[in-house]
Amino acid sequence: MPTDSPANEHHFAHAFNPHDAEMLRDPHEMFERMRREQPVFFSPKLGMWIVSRHNDICSVLRDPARFSSHDAFAGGAEMTPEALALAATGHPQTRTPIDSDPPEHGRMRRIVGSALSGKKVDAWRPRIRELAAGLIDGFVGAGRVDIAAAFAGPFPLSVILDILGIPLADMAQIKKWSDDWFELLFARVPPELQVLRVQSFLDFQQYCERLIAAREANPGQDALSEMLRAGREEQPPLTLAELISLIGGAFIAAGHETTSRMLCGTLHVFLTTPGVWQAIVAEPARIGRDLEEAMRIDSTAVGMIRTATTEVVLGGIRLPAGARLHLLYASGSRDEQQFRCPAEFDPGRANVMDHLGFGRGMHYCVGALLARAEAQIAFELFAERLPGLRLAAEPAPLYRSHMTIRGPVQMFVEWDVA
Numbered sequence: 001m002p003t004d005s006p007a008n009e010h011h012f013a014h015a016f017n018p019h020d021a022e023m024l025r026d027p028h029e030m031f032e033r034m035r036r037e038q039p040v041f042f043s044p045k046l047g048m049w050i051v052s053r054h055n056d057i058c059s060v061l062r063d064p065a066r067f068s069s070h071d072a073f074a075g076g077a078e079m080t081p082e083a084l085a086l087a088a089t090g091h092p093q094t095r096t097p098i099d100s101d102p103p104e105h106g107r108m109r110r111i112v113g114s115a116l117s118g119k120k121v122d123a124w125r126p127r128i129r130e131l132a133a134g135l136i137d138g139f140v141g142a143g144r145v146d147i148a149a150a151f152a153g154p155f156p157l158s159v160i161l162d163i164l165g166i167p168l169a170d171m172a173q174i175k176k177w178s179d180d181w182f183e184l185l186f187a188r189v190p191p192e193l194q195v196l197r198v199q200s201f202l203d204f205q206q207y208c209e210r211l212i213a214a215r216e217a218n219p220g221q222d223a224l225s226e227m228l229r230a231g232r233e234e235q236p237p238l239t240l241a242e243l244i245s246l247i248g249g250a251f252i253a254a255g256h257e258t259t260s261r262m263l264c265g266t267l268h269v270f271l272t273t274p275g276v277w278q279a280i281v282a283e284p285a286r287i288g289r290d291l292e293e294a295m296r297i298d299s300t301a302v303g304m305i306r307t308a309t310t311e312v313v314l315g316g317i318r319l320p321a322g323a324r325l326h327l328l329y330a331s332g333s334r335d336e337q338q339f340r341c342p343a344e345f346d347p348g349r350a351n352v353m354d355h356l357g358f359g360r361g362m363h364y365c366v367g368a369l370l371a372r373a374e375a376q377i378a379f380e381l382f383a384e385r386l387p388g389l390r391l392a393a394e395p396a397p398l399y400r401s402h403m404t405i406r407g408p409v410q411m412f413v414e415w416d417v418a
């Protein structure tokens, strides 16, 4: 017998707060208790149902008709009338694949997918290696560095800009715009800062508009020209507002912060699990599996939101139509019913690829191949050039998070310099 929703509002309901600092530093103990004691519960603070088991999460992800992605970005603060009025003066913020449902989803996803195919990613590998090596050249003689600031932050953004054919000189400005946009979507931006953040978003839109116009006039072989070509062939062709959202949102914003945090988070697992970094240095060919296992153990993707389109029963709990669900991918990837000894680093486990670090189903991360290639190349180069890499004794890594992603934003590492 399914339990009706209101009776389920107890236990973790008030204890769970994804914005709590301690919880963000290490959420896994709480996730483990949730999976065991209350795998589906309502959080009045978030106005969402929290879903923590692998099985329940996957049954939602397999069923986009009953669980819509339309409200995927509804994790941010409520906007002030001034901020809304300013936002209305820009291009309408259209949907990207991540917050659209079929059939709209396929149209948008095809465009980004064609620009990020395995063939394309393979062709970029030499250039990705060059960008990574250039950053390492800048700090290899120092013996100590904040790897988030010196490498994990700039590297993925420089890759994305480079493959879009955008000058790297614009990187710092683009980073600021993109961070402000992410904050608007996912964080609790205080009312007094909202107009500033919206203005930044409008500036980013105008930059993308100018970029599109310049590339339309003078197309090349880069990913942006490719998306513009693909966009013209869709029926109906993509509008300017849609192209701006795709380039700014689905490519630049979605593609760098996630990868930056993942690089630091997985490196943290490698350096803190005894013997793993030494094993990688001795045998870089194992990086692929080690990377998947590190993503499983400490997932950058915390979770995503879906909305029930009809009344549903999930994990024995009855949820009303319109219920919003926060699917905890980071918890599902450590579910003991799916993974034996889930807290143990075991890249040899048969189902190492079953983690939810890139989601699952129709919305599976379209940039996963690119992110994996970047991490593989970065760690190969670290193994070659920084073999004695270790986590600095202090300061401790600094984690930042919101409902969607989590990872170190500052992480000091050291190595011996001859």
Ligand code: HEM
Pocket: 069, 072, 097, 098, 099, 109, 112, 116, 160, 250, 251, 252, 254, 255, 256, 258, 259, 260, 262, 300, 301, 304, 305, 329, 356, 357, 358, 359, 360, 362, 363, 364, 365, 366, 367, 368, 370, 371
């Ligand atoms: C390690 C880095 C990354 C992580 C952890 C990550 C995580 C995710 C996750 C969990 C999803 C599924 C969302 C859902 O279920 O609703 C997703 C989707 C998506 N990701 Fe990534 N991502 C990464 C890198 C990238 C890159 C490099 C790009 C683009 C250049 C990208 C673009 C997208 C897009 C456009 C979607 C939506 C796909 C769809 O809805 O069909 N991501 N990502």
